Amino acid sequence: MDLLDTQVYGLIGDEGFTRLVAAFYRRVATDEILSPMYPQHDMVGAEQRLRGFLIQRFGGPDTYSQQRGHPRLRMRHGPFKINRAGRDRWVELMEAALVEAALPPEAIPPLRKFFHDSATFMINAGE
Ligand code: HEM
Numbered sequence: 696m697d698l699l700d701t702q703v704y705g706l707i708g709d710e711g712f713t714r715l716v717a718a719f720y721r722r723v724a725t726d727e728i729l730s731p732m733y734p735q736h737d738m739v740g741a742e743q744r745l746r747g748f749l750i751q752r753f754g755g756p757d758t759y760s761q762q763r764g765h766p767r768l769r770m771r772h773g774p775f776k777i778n779r780a781g782r783d784r785w786v787e788l789m790e791a792a793l794v795e796a797a798l799p800p801e802a803i804p805p806l807r808k809f810f811h812d813s814a815t816f817m818i819n820a821g822e
Contacts, residue, residue, distance in 0.1 A: 698801045707799065707802050708755075712750050748766060
């Protein structure tokens with residue numbers, strides 16, 4: 696049986712999401728496409744926002760929405776020019792982070808599907 700999205704948090708917990716998001720932002724920091732888009736003065740905050748959102752999205756506590764309100768992710772990405780190349784790089788770095796985080800194998804398919812689908816949905820620019 697495939698794991699439901701809401702069961703992922705129960706399996707990997709805060710620690711799993713912390714490892715995953717840390718591995719992702721370590722890559723963002725030196726990436727020539729993505730790093731210029733992110734707030735250099737607040738990478739700790741950026742890491743907390745993504746981690747909190749993912750914890751909530753995958754069955755954990757809803758601390759993210761208590762602090763930031765409804766996710767409205769596409770709207771929140773409006774200020775950033777996200778084209779196919781940016782989307783593909785984001786997914787590539789998250790795939791590498793999934794490998795580095797060494798999560799239990801059952802957790803990977805639901806996370807991977809969400810990342811691929813949502814990143815495509817975030818595209819808001821052609822070039
Ligand atoms: C699976 C796809 C994605 C998810 C789940 C996601 C999630 C998030 C979340 C939760 C935030 C913080 C929103 C807030 O509370 O203000 C955020 C911010 C941001 N995202 Fe994404 N994102 C995705 C794809 C992308 C892509 C493809 C790009 C660029 C190519 C991108 C660039 C950014 C930037 C620059 C920020 C601002 C950093 C911050 O201050 O939090 N995101 N994203």
